[in-house]
Amino acid sequence: MSDKNTDHASTGSATVVAIDGPAGSGKSSVSRAAARSLGFSYQDTGAAYRALAWTALDRGVDTEDPAALVAVLDDFPYSIGIHPDDYFVRVGSEDVTDAIREPRVTAVVSAVARVPEVRGYLVELFRSIIRSSTTPGIIVEGRDITTVVAPDATVRILLTATEEARMARRSAELSTESAAKTAQQLSSRDAQDSKVVDFMNAADGVVTIDSTELDFDQTVHAVVDLVRTSD
Numbered sequence: 001m002s003d004k005n006t007d008h009a010s011t012g013s014a015t016v017v018a019i020d021g022p023a024g025s026g027k028s029s030v031s032r033a034a035a036r037s038l039g040f041s042y043q044d045t046g047a048a049y050r051a052l053a054w055t056a057l058d059r060g061v062d063t064e065d066p067a068a069l070v071a072v073l074d075d076f077p078y079s080i081g082i083h084p085d086d087y088f089v090r091v092g093s094e095d096v097t098d099a100i101r102e103p104r105v106t107a108v109v110s111a112v113a114r115v116p117e118v119r120g121y122l123v124e125l126f127r128s129i130i131r132s133s134t135t136p137g138i139i140v141e142g143r144d145i146t147t148v149v150a151p152d153a154t155v156r157i158l159l160t161a162t163e164e165a166r167m168a169r170r171s172a173e174l175s176t177e178s179a180a181k182t183a184q185q186l187s188s189r190d191a192q193d194s195k196v197v198d199f200m201n202a203a204d205g206v207v208t209i210d211s212t213e214l215d216f217d218q219t220v221h222a223v224v225d226l227v228r229t230s231d
């Protein structure tokens with residue numbers, strides 16, 4: 001039998017909690033709160049795809065041109081805060097924490113994320129960030145964490161909720177866009193992303209947490225309990 005805490009060839013020896021799920025399922029907010037509660041670090045991997053999309057737009061690069069996107073990686077000084085109380089995203093000295101959430105970035109991020117060379121580069125970057133963590137554990141969330149980035153993670157979770165619940169939560173937090181437009185964007189991003197990675201179905205050994213009928217705190221507790229019982 002493999003030792004859960006030593007069998008992590010690609011990601012080091014800390015406890016790794018891998019969380020995947022569709023847009024608006026609560027991956028980042030739930031992961032951050034659970035990390036805080038556990039004394040763990042937290043890595044938002046979608047931020048890197050967004051930061052690369054932001055960089056491409058900033059440099060006038062055509063986000064539909066895979067070769068041009070790959071060339072952006074030659075000068076992509078990305079950094080992210082992995083402490084749950086000190087979250088930031090930077091490209092060089094520029095703080096892009098808020099800018100990467102702008103609709104113009106969200107609109108093109110799936111095109112950036114479907115380029116295989118981009119994915120390969122970022123997967124290695126995510127693993128090196130996991131290895132750099134100095135806390136007893138790290139929660140890593142995204143779309144392919146349970147299957148590609150950290151398939152040997154200590155705990156692997158598919159965090160999901162019905163599309164209706166996810167749309168309602170997303171609409172509630174945005175005042176500048178109509179609920180209908182928000183819903184349409186969420187659904188079309190999931191459709192594009194799921195052509196590249198399957199984050200709608202749990203892979204073998206992955207535990208599904210469906211938060212449709214749970215409130216935020218209950219969802220965080222479900223994650224924390226799962227991690228504590230895996231010890």
Ligand SMILES: Nc1ncnc2c1ncn2[C@@H]1O[C@H](COP(=O)(O)OP(=O)(O)OP(=O)(O)O)[C@@H](O)[C@H]1O
Nearest residue numbers: 023024025026027028029169173211214215216219
């Ligand atoms: N169980 C829950 N009950 C109610 N609201 C929730 C729950 N889980 C998350 N939320 C809320 O849903 C919204 C979307 O969550 P969050 O941004 O964490 O999702 P995400 O999966 O990271 O989305 P994306 O992939 O689009 O970045 C947030 O406002 C969050 O507070």
Ligand SMILES: Nc1ccn([C@@H]2O[C@H](COP(=O)(O)O)[C@@H](O)[C@H]2O)c(=O)n1
Nearest residue numbers: 045046047049109110113142143144193
């Ligand atoms: N592991 C991941 C994480 C994200 N993506 C792509 O990035 C986009 C933004 O992610 P958010 O979690 O910030 O919404 C997402 O739509 C995917 O295109 C990915 O491919 N793999």
